[in-house]
Amino acid sequence: MLAPDGLKLDTSTEEDVDVITLSGEIDFGNVSKLRRALIDLARSGNDLEIRMDGVTFLDSTALGVLVQGRKRLEDASRELRLTGVRPRVKRTLEVAGLAEYLGV
Amino acid sequence: MPGDRFIELALDKGRHVLDVLFMHASEAVTIQDRPGQLIYANNRAAQMLGVANGEELVVNPTDALISQFEPVGLDGKPLSPDEFPGRRVLRGEPVVEQIVGYRHPDSGDTKWTRIRSSPVKDDSGRVVWAINFFSDITDEVVRDRERDLLGRVRDSLATSIEVDEILLALARVVVPDLAYWADVHIIDDGGYLTPVASVHPDYTDQQIVIDQTDQLRIPIETPGLEPRVARSGGTEVVRFGPGASLEDELPNLAGAVQRYGLTHVVCAPLKAADRVVGTFTLGRRGEDPRFDTGEMRWIEAVAERAGVSLANALLYAHERETAEVVQRGLVPTELPEVPGMQIASRYRPQARFSGVGGDFFDVLVPDEKTLLVAVGDIEGKGIPAAAAVGVARHTLRATAALDPDPDTVIAQMNNVLRHEQPARMCTLAYMTFRSDDAGIELGVVLAGHPPPLIVRADGGVEPLGEPCPPLGFLPQLEPHQHRTRLEPGDTVVAYTDGFAIGAEAPPESIAPLLKGAHIEDIEPLLDRLLVQLQIEEPNPRDDVVLLALRVGGPGE
Numbered sequence: 001m002l003a004p005d006g007l008k009l010d011t012s013t014e015e016d017v018d019v020i021t022l023s024g025e026i027d028f029g030n031v032s033k034l035r036r037a038l039i040d041l042a043r044s045g046n047d048l049e050i051r052m053d054g055v056t057f058l059d060s061t062a063l064g065v066l067v068q069g070r071k072r073l074e075d076a077s078r079e080l081r082l083t084g085v086r087p088r089v090k091r092t093l094e095v096a097g098l099a100e101y102l103g104v
Numbered sequence: 105m106p107g108d109r110f111i112e113l114a115l116d117k118g119r120h121v122l123d124v125l126f127m128h129a130s131e132a133v134t135i136q137d138r139p140g141q142l143i144y145a146n147n148r149a150a151q152m153l154g155v156a157n158g159e160e161l162v163v164n165p166t167d168a169l170i171s172q173f174e175p176v177g178l179d180g181k182p183l184s185p186d187e188f189p190g191r192r193v194l195r196g197e198p199v200v201e202q203i204v205g206y207r208h209p210d211s212g213d214t215k216w217t218r219i220r221s222s223p224v225k226d227d228s229g230r231v232v233w234a235i236n237f238f239s240d241i242t243d244e245v246v247r248d249r250e251r252d253l254l255g256r257v258r259d260s261l262a263t264s265i266e267v268d269e270i271l272l273a274l275a276r277v278v279v280p281d282l283a284y285w286a287d288v289h290i291i292d293d294g295g296y297l298t299p300v301a302s303v304h305p306d307y308t309d310q311q312i313v314i315d316q317t318d319q320l321r322i323p324i325e326t327p328g329l330e331p332r333v334a335r336s337g338g339t340e341v342v343r344f345g346p347g348a349s350l351e352d353e354l355p356n357l358a359g360a361v362q363r364y365g366l367t368h369v370v371c372a373p374l375k376a377a378d379r380v381v382g383t384f385t386l387g388r389r390g391e392d393p394r395f396d397t398g399e400m401r402w403i404e405a406v407a408e409r410a411g412v413s414l415a416n417a418l419l420y421a422h423e424r425e426t427a428e429v430v431q432r433g434l435v436p437t438e439l440p441e442v443p444g445m446q447i448a449s450r451y452r453p454q455a456r457f458s459g460v461g462g463d464f465f466d467v468l469v470p471d472e473k474t475l476l477v478a479v480g481d482i483e484g485k486g487i488p489a490a491a492a493v494g495v496a497r498h499t500l501r502a503t504a505a506l507d508p509d510p511d512t513v514i515a516q517m518n519n520v521l522r523h524e525q526p527a528r529m530c531t532l533a534y535m536t537f538r539s540d541d542a543g544i545e546l547g548v549v550l551a552g553h554p555p556p557l558i559v560r561a562d563g564g565v566e567p568l569g570e571p572c573p574p575l576g577f578l579p580q581l582e583p584h585q586h587r588t589r590l591e592p593g594d595t596v597v598a599y600t601d602g603f604a605i606g607a608e609a610p611p612e613s614i615a616p617l618l619k620g621a622h623i624e625d626i627e628p629l630l631d632r633l634l635v636q637l638q639i640e641e642p643n644p645r646d647d648v649v650l651l652a653l654r655v656g657g658p659g660e
């Protein structure tokens with residue numbers, strides 16, 4: 001079941017890779033949850049995988065937060081990749097010119 | 105032994121048998137005979153009616169005693185003795201449970217009891233007695249009502265951050281259920297109580313009307329009920345009986361009081377974080393009951409909630425006003441006239457961002473052969489985003505005035521935005537329309553922005569441009585310019601990503617809606633798109649910019 005704000009977020013660590021598992025729609029109304037998680041994980045020293053299997057929508061604020069996350073990791077010489085991206089969300093990333101940058 | 109015989113026997117033996125049973129019952133108990141006369145009451149029942157003991161209650165004529173109080177139902181309407189559960193049971197109804205309020209006519213306070221009446225039948229099945237159990241549920245009823253009312257207030261207030269809507273919501277909650285008339289004052293910056301709403305049920309259609317005919321600011325230091333409450337922060341009640349001077353108490357409201365025939369008025373402070381931000385005044389007329397203690401508590405609680413919402417709304421209104429001033433500098437107030445080209449635009453802000461999202465657009469005519477159009481979306485919402493939009497738009501204008509080449513404009517905007525604090529990502533669709541001898545060539549460059557769509561004169565729809573990352577975070581961008589020739593009747597539609605419908609983002613969300621757009625005028629076309637968006641997506645996430653440009657005049 002989704003949280004009332006429409007976004008479910010779980011974090012875990014698997015073999016030196018931090019994992020954020022997301023599902024739902026990510027937009028201005030709930031993106032702070034993701035921003036918070038990315039800030040919290042920024043100091044761990046691990047690479048980060050964001051599992052997007054359950055994500056059905058990203059708005060421009062969500063894209064901005066993902067870009068910030070990638071920048072922060074990049075500054076710490078770590079990698080970010082998005083996995084399990086659904087076709088419609090992938091299309092959003094492509095339209096925004098961000099698919100490659102976000103490791104899709 | 106059948107119940108009726110037992111009671112008869114018990115009554116024969118004097119009260120004590122029944123007293124043994126009921127004396128220490130936590131509930132009040134009475135027994136009525138067939139004509140409805142009280143034949144037994146335990147002491148608790150007597151106490152409820154202010155009589156020393158049960159025996160005395162039975163000896164006294166009950167109707168006279170009860171008539172000291174005004175019995176009412178939960179809806180506040182008076183109950184006749186026939187409607188009491190005991191009488192109903194005696195008329196043949198099975199067990200009846202009913203809530204009855206006893207309103208004290210002087211204090212206006214109501215005691216609420218739950219009465220459970222059961223019939224006692226004789227051998228032939230005839231109802232001969234009614235046994236009534238009373239429990240005092242005053243606290244429960246008051247609490248429930250309070251919760252219900254506060255729930256309604258909270259729901260009404262939560263739906264709005266508009267001052268007018270909050271006042272109306274407040275009015276709808278209290279008028280006419282709780283008061284005949286209500287009035288709200290807000291303390292303005294200068295320390296004046298400013299009337300902002302005065303409401304009463306309209307005589308003709310029972311609707312709530314905002315009546316601002318009593319517009320009069322009162323200095324907070326003046327005498328009178330409302331300034332006094334604003335100063336003290338405590339709730340007060342005023343009753344206009346013979347000798348009470350209306351003018352002294354309500355110098356500003358004497359007109360309303362006389363017009364509506366108000367006889368008692370309660371005034372509570374509207375508070376936000378212990379600060380009085382205004383006053384909330386409710387009035388009732390002669391025929392209405394007095395405000396009782398429970399109601400006073402509700403009114404105070406309502407005023408407290410409304411105070412917080414109003415303070416937020418006023419702050420928001422102030423912020424929005426600022427935002428609108430800022431925004432007027434960010435979207436063109438009017439579009440330039442361009443020979444041989446029709447241009448239309450729409451901007452629909454998203455209210456929850458103080459009327460400012462990050463969307464912007466601009467239409468520039470640096471020379472008679474060039475038309476430049478930019479549509480973008482900067483990261484963030486509210487006033488900080490508006491300030492950032494200012495930076496983006498002015499950089500665009502300054503750069504394009506010197507060199508409208510897309511590479512230059514994109515590089516310069518990227519550079520400026522990347523060094524802003526905080527750096528904000530910004531999407532941009534940048535279009536150059538250049539007239540030459542053969543017609544018009546359109547160049548489109550995208551930076552993170554969904555592609556504008558072209559609706560050809562024959563109705564075909566295609567996206568324009570190739571994706572490239574947004575501005576503001578990468579040191580270098582390599583945008584690709586997409587070039588196409590425009591023919592008369594071709595229409596370019598640009599937009600921002602607020603044009604999302606459910607989980608469908610543009611261009612997929614908007615392209616199907618452009619079917620048939622080639623035969624519509626562009627102004628009604630944009631209106632139709634906004635209406636369709638509103639219907640398909642009644643809860644928009646974001647603000648929306650729509651631009652349409654068509655080659656050729658309306659008659660060509």
